[in-house]
Amino acid sequence: MASSTLFMQKVKVNRGQLILSLLIILSAVLAACGSGGTTSTTSNKNSTLVLQANQSGDYPKNYNPYSGSVIGGTQGLIYETLLSYNRLDGSIKPWLASDYKVASDATSVTFTIRKGVKWSDGQALTSDDVVFTLQLIQKYQGLDVNGMDSYIKSVVAPDASTVAVTLTKPYFPILWYLGGQTYIVPRHTWSKIKGDPSQYGDPDPIGTGPYVTKNFTPQLVTLTKNKNYWQPGKPEVTTIKIPAFNSNSGVELALEHGQIDWTNLYIQNVEKSFVARSKDYHYWYPTSDIVYLYLNLKKAPFNQLAVRQAISAAIDRDQLNTAGEGGYEPAATPTGLLPTNSSYLLPEYKGLKFTYNPSQTASTLESIGYTKGSDGIYQKNGKQLAFNLNVVSGFTDWINDAQLMSRSLNKAGMKVTVNTIDYNTYYNNLQLGDYDTAMLWTNPGPTPYYLYNALLGSTNTAPIGQLAASNYERWSDPATDKLLNQYSSTTDKTVQMQAIQGLQKILVEQLPSIPLTYEPYWYQYSTAKFTGWPTQSNPYAAPGTAEYPDIEYVILNLHPVN
Incomplete structure (x- = not known):
């Protein structure tokens, strides 16, 4: 999503x-x-x-x-949304909707539209505008920037102040996308648009x-x-x-x-x-999100956990923070949690930190059959442990970070080449899986679920050569998907907590992608x-x-x- x-x-x-x-x-x-x-x-x-x-x-x-x-x-x-989310603490306030209710089985959401709201041209906002907006999103893929269509079965307005959204399956996270990320547009003007409204420039907007x-x-x-x-x-x-x-x-x-x-x-x-x-x-x-080192898991040797662990141990995250980011991006936690989400932390991970440990890199690689060549680079079966690290030209701090990582990894016995490329090529390569490793931030939401789902959910990835939505490392794991579904299919906070803590264990123990630093707003x-x-x-x-x-x-x- x-x-x-x-x-x-x-x-x-x-x-x-x-x-x-x-x-x-x-x-x-x-x-x-x-x-x-x-x-x-x-x-x-x-x-x-x-x-x-x-x-x-x-x-x-x-x-x-x-x-x-x-x-x-x-x-x-x-243009406004139905609900107001505080991303820093996950709290929700009514906005264009004066009230909302998620069904106990997470199969529907009902919004009560606030009375007295007018469009900027003086016409009243009604439930018809909300239904119209959601049906447009269902009809035109270009408007569905959050991938909601597959979850929405029907949208109806029982009266002028009520909108009922029935889902195709239980999906609690839809509230964030429907309420906090969907911008309501006026039916009386947008219904006159000819053609695909995602291509409409809206030069004279009428909003609330x-x-x-x-x-x-x-x-x-x-x-x-x-x-x-x-x-x-x-x-x-x-x-x-x-x-x-x-x-x-x-x-x-x-x-x-x-x-x-x-x-x-x-x-x-x-x-x-x-x-x-x-x-x-x-x-x-x-803190806004986490910067990761994405590894293409469909390519050897990144599909080996030991190699991912060896790479992680050879990265000096404190150096990235101080020398690369001016001290503004401290090392991220192995759990992938943001500081604002500390209430979700699995107790056994309290105080868990990454450690810069090149000797651990050496022992880990040697335990799976790598040996150092005369040039100091590890090799196995005649093939060097060598790869590219993609970063966008113009991202000056990230280029510094990439060069710092390259030097550390080279010193630890890996031949890493920083590949500085234009943004369009960089992003296209990520989507298609045409890369070795790359620096990238993550897409968080009001709870840890959204970051984990974007990063690890199999519905957000695709085979090499096809466009992935956000899971660019192409992690596909039934246990991960089961936990994501456990969270999304219930309104029970205890069950959701258990799912988030299970996802932490996957990040810590299997390292599908390597957390680097916390990126701020x-x-x-x-x-x-x-x-x-x-x-x-x-x-x-x-x-x-x-x-x-x-x-x-x-x-x-x-x-x-x-």
């Missing part, structure tokens, strides 16, 4: 240090701010928020929430969210407050400006000049290069104009400008500085 669209969006935001024309940067930023950062009027200062978008380069005029090229912020700021479009150029998107928004008194931020940047370095330049309020960057030495510049500059990096913000940002002491939403629909929850909590 992983989304390739979301995968691609994340790449564009978190990585890349390309050369940028200063003229393009400054003209975009100055347009976004109305004037230089120090000469803004008081009214503009207290009402306009400037943020980094989720793309690089010029914008297409596309507000379709189900399009891979949608303008960042559309999902949440213009707190903002509507005001101005558009390829270099600057401006949103303004929706006068029909259903939450009284919100938003207090009246205008959102989203300038286009061609690279992270352009955003950093805007930060230096105080011309942007909220960013989603990897910044080296953020304390010195950002926070030290102003008392108003802050950052917070809660990259998140920097300024309190010069607005307060109310999510912080470690008030973690009400996933921060950063690349999290959808969470971007909406953040902005709705902001208050202009008087």
Whole structure:
């Protein structure tokens, strides 16, 4: 159920240090701010928020929430979901739905649609809009970015305020996808679309969210407050400006000049290069996901557990954190759990950590018949233990990580070549299984199930040469699938806990993919104009400008500085 669209969006935001024309940067930023950062009027200062978008380069005029090229912020700021999830703690709040109920046998979900919600053109939101949206997703594969169709048997509206979704089989995780990741569109406008709506640019969107479009150029998107928004008194931020940047370095330049309020960057030495510049500059990096070393399990020797264990023992994760990631990405746990999911930890794994141990690598390889050649590289049956490690050109921190791993693995007796390639080739090779090893993050959700399912579920993989959804290492194991099904087919929290703990044992004992480091939500913000940002002491939403629909929850909590 992983989304390739979301995968691609994340790449564009978190990585890349390309050369940028200063003229393009400054003209975009100055347009976004109305004037230089120090000469803004008081009214503009207290009402306009400037943020980094989720793309690089010029914008297409596309507000379709189900399009891979949608303008960042559309999902949440213009189109909303039925439920609000806090990804940091898994808690759920009603949103466009005022209530919801999952059947005790997990075979259906019923939503009560909130009364008094209007579309931005003044028409009322009803259950017909929700049914229409879900039926569109069922009909057009391009809209089904979360793979829901196979789980939905029927969608009906018993009345104007109720939507009943019957499932093809028990599947509790559908609530996250239906409630937290499905953006409701208006029947009265989208029913007029000719052809496949996944190809529709939606240039004049009508949403229920707190903002509507005001101005558009390829270099600057401006949103303004929706006068029909259903939450009284919100938003207090009246205008959102989203300038286009061609690279992270352009955003950093805007930060230096105080011309942007909220960013989603990897910044080296953020304390010195950002926070030290102003008392108003802050950052917070809660854990988002786990970066893994994916190994192609359909290729020898990665199909051997001992080889995977030997590779893992030769990786110095502390070095990756300090030398590769500036100290912002500590070593991940062997269980594959995020720190926020510690309540799921199997007691016997408390304190379990990876250990950098090249001598263990040697003994493990030698125990299965590998011997070192005169060049120091292990070999078996006349074949060297040699492989490529794929990483994307432009992902500068990951390139550093890959080179660090290569040196450690080479020193431990493996010939590892870092293969730096363009993103499209990298991603296509992962999907088709045309690679040896590769660095990649994971796709988490409100509980550990979503990460495990995306990483290990056989329904998310495919034979070599066919497109895999997210299980790119191609792990296919009946015991794993049984545990995933155990979790998904019940509403019993105890049974779900047992399943998650069983999946931990598979990760620890069989190492289907090698956890490297915890990746954070990259998140920097300024309190010069607005307060109310999510912080470690008030973690009400996933921060950063690349999290959808969470971007909406953040902005709705902001208050202009008087």
